[in-house]
Amino acid sequence: MTPDQLFQIANTIVLPAWLLLMVAPFWKWTGRIAVGIIVTLLAITYVVLLVEGIEALDFDSFGSIEGVMQLFTDPSAVVMGWIHYLAFDLMVGWFIVNDAAKHGINRFLLIPCLLLSFMFGPTGLLLYFLFRLGIKKDYFLDQVEKGE
Numbered sequence: 001m002t003p004d005q006l007f008q009i010a011n012t013i014v015l016p017a018w019l020l021l022m023v024a025p026f027w028k029w030t031g032r033i034a035v036g037i038i039v040t041l042l043a044i045t046y047v048v049l050l051v052e053g054i055e056a057l058d059f060d061s062f063g064s065i066e067g068v069m070q071l072f073t074d075p076s077a078v079v080m081g082w083i084h085y086l087a088f089d090l091m092v093g094w095f096i097v098n099d100a101a102k103h104g105i106n107r108f109l110l111i112p113c114l115l116l117s118f119m120f121g122p123t124g125l126l127l128y129f130l131f132r133l134g135i136k137k138d139y140f141l142d143q144v145e146k147g148e
Helices: 003-023 028-056 059-063 065-071 075-103 107-120 122-136 140-146
Strands: none
Touching (some): 075 107
């Protein structure tokens, strides 16, 4: 399979998960599909690409921006990095939904957070943190400190 085909498939398979997170965030099957199936498939694909390309990786490259840029001149490395983003952004979406369910935050408030997480990762998470702070009057780490 070519890197372009893999890129298209990865982009396509995350869409149902994001739709479920937005439309049915608290449905019992949402997490099973989004994380149990889709994130798992992305993780398996990532590991396969990593194993196939591990010999070509120069781990010293991670120490400089120039080195990282050089890594991403290879289409397979770009797809691997993209799958990394897709999986982790989807996990951020799942965190938002799970945390909102625990704290009774309205599911409609999650939609802009999830859309931003899908498109711009940490931006959606930051918006959720701000919503949570405004609604619950606490920041999520405060729960750990209070022993809750």
